[in-house]
Amino acid sequence: MHILMIEDDLDLGLALQRALKAAGLSSEWLRSIAAAAEPFDTRPYDCVLLDLTLPDGTGMDLLRRWRRNGMAVPVIVITAKALLEDRLAGLDEGADDFIVKPFATAELVARVRAVLRRHAKQASNVWTLGELEIEPRKFEARLNGTRLDLSPREFHLILELAREPGAVVPKCELSQRLEPLGDPVDFGAIEVHVSNLRRKIGAGRIQTVRGIGYLLAV
Numbered sequence: 001m002h003i004l005m006i007e008d009d010l011d012l013g014l015a016l017q018r019a020l021k022a023a024g025l026s027s028e029w030l031r032s033i034a035a036a037a038e039p040f041d042t043r044p045y046d047c048v049l050l051d052l053t054l055p056d057g058t059g060m061d062l063l064r065r066w067r068r069n070g071m072a073v074p075v076i077v078i079t080a081k082a083l084l085e086d087r088l089a090g091l092d093e094g095a096d097d098f099i100v101k102p103f104a105t106a107e108l109v110a111r112v113r114a115v116l117r118r119h120a121k122q123a124s125n126v127w128t129l130g131e132l133e134i135e136p137r138k139f140e141a142r143l144n145g146t147r148l149d150l151s152p153r154e155f156h157l158i159l160e161l162a163r164e165p166g167a168v169v170p171k172c173e174l175s176q177r178l179e180p181l182g183d184p185v186d187f188g189a190i191e192v193h194v195s196n197l198r199r200k201i202g203a204g205r206i207q208t209v210r211g212i213g214y215l216l217a218v
Contacts, residue, residue, distance in 0.1 A: 003027040003112065004045040006036050006062075007078060008054050012101075016049065019105035025112065033057045045073055047112055047119075052079040052090075060093060067094035074119045076111055091137060097163075107176070114163050129165050129218050132201060134158065141201075148200055153178065153185075157193050161206065161216040170213040 003020055007013045008031045020027045028045075030036045033056050052059040063075055074096040087098050096115050099108055118127075127134040133142045139155055141148045150158070160177050161169055171187050178185045194214060198206055207215050 002045055003047050003049060004036070004073075005029045005049040006031070006033075006054065006059065007049065007051045008032065009051070015105055016108065019109055020112075023109045023113075025109070031055070033059075033062050036062065047116055048073055048075045049108070049112070050075050050077050050095075052077060052081065060090065063090070063095060064093045074115045076108075076115060078108075091139075094137070110173075118163050127162055129162060129216065132162075132205070134162050143201055150197075150200065151193075153193055154197050154200075157190070158197055158201070158216070161214060165216050165218040168209045168213050168215045172213075174213065 003025050005013065005016055005020075005027050007016065007029070013029050013031070017027055017029055031054075033054050050059045050063060054062075059077065059079075063077070066073075066075075075094065076097045076099060077090050077095045078099055078101065079090075080101045090098060096119070097111055099111055127136070131144050133145075134140070136159060139152075141150055141155060141158060156178055157174070160174055163169075171190055174190055175185045175187065178190070194206055194208075205217050207217055209215060
């Protein structure tokens with residue numbers, strides 16, 4: 001797998017390249033929007049790591065232009081902005097995932113692998129998991145064609161579980177992924193949201209792996 005990384009921070013860029021190489025992923029590192037003007041015409045990439053704050057513009061503008069031109073490669077946004085509004089704006093523009101600075105390189109590699117797995121299985125804007133359908137860019141989920149009435153936290157929780165259907169997502173990882181939506185999410189709160197989701201989509205669809213986390217059955 002070949003990763004394009006657009007990040008102007010020298011120390012972070014070097015650390016990310018080392019982490020990707022250790023995980024068996026090759027990468028190309030660019031440090032400006034100008035350098036990434038037309039990167040997909042000459043060499044294919046499987047995923048892009050995109051910083052939002054670059055010396056010659058914003059990564060969001062670059063992402064918007066890519067999606068407008070039909071570029072379908074998955075993009076993980078790297079940002080210091082943890083507000084819900086920033087995440088929603090990025091998702092609306094076509095980001096596949098967000099990771100907020102500072103972060104562990106191991107988490108980033110895990111996010112890359114998850115996005116690549118999801119992209120391989122979900123080529124359209126609608127994620128189909130049996131009778132359950134999720135449209136991340138519309139913040140909608142449907143069961144048997146009927147739209148589910150989900151709170152923002154419930155939607156993001158089921159979205160995180162759906163990124164890796166059939167795989168166990170640890171509670172600690174869910175807590176980290178949901179934290180940018182507001183105050184840190186403790187395990188008790190996650191249990192409450194899971195309970196609410198089960199009432200809405202069926203108790204058997206979200207399974208508990210005792211002492212570890214949850215999985216979305218497919």
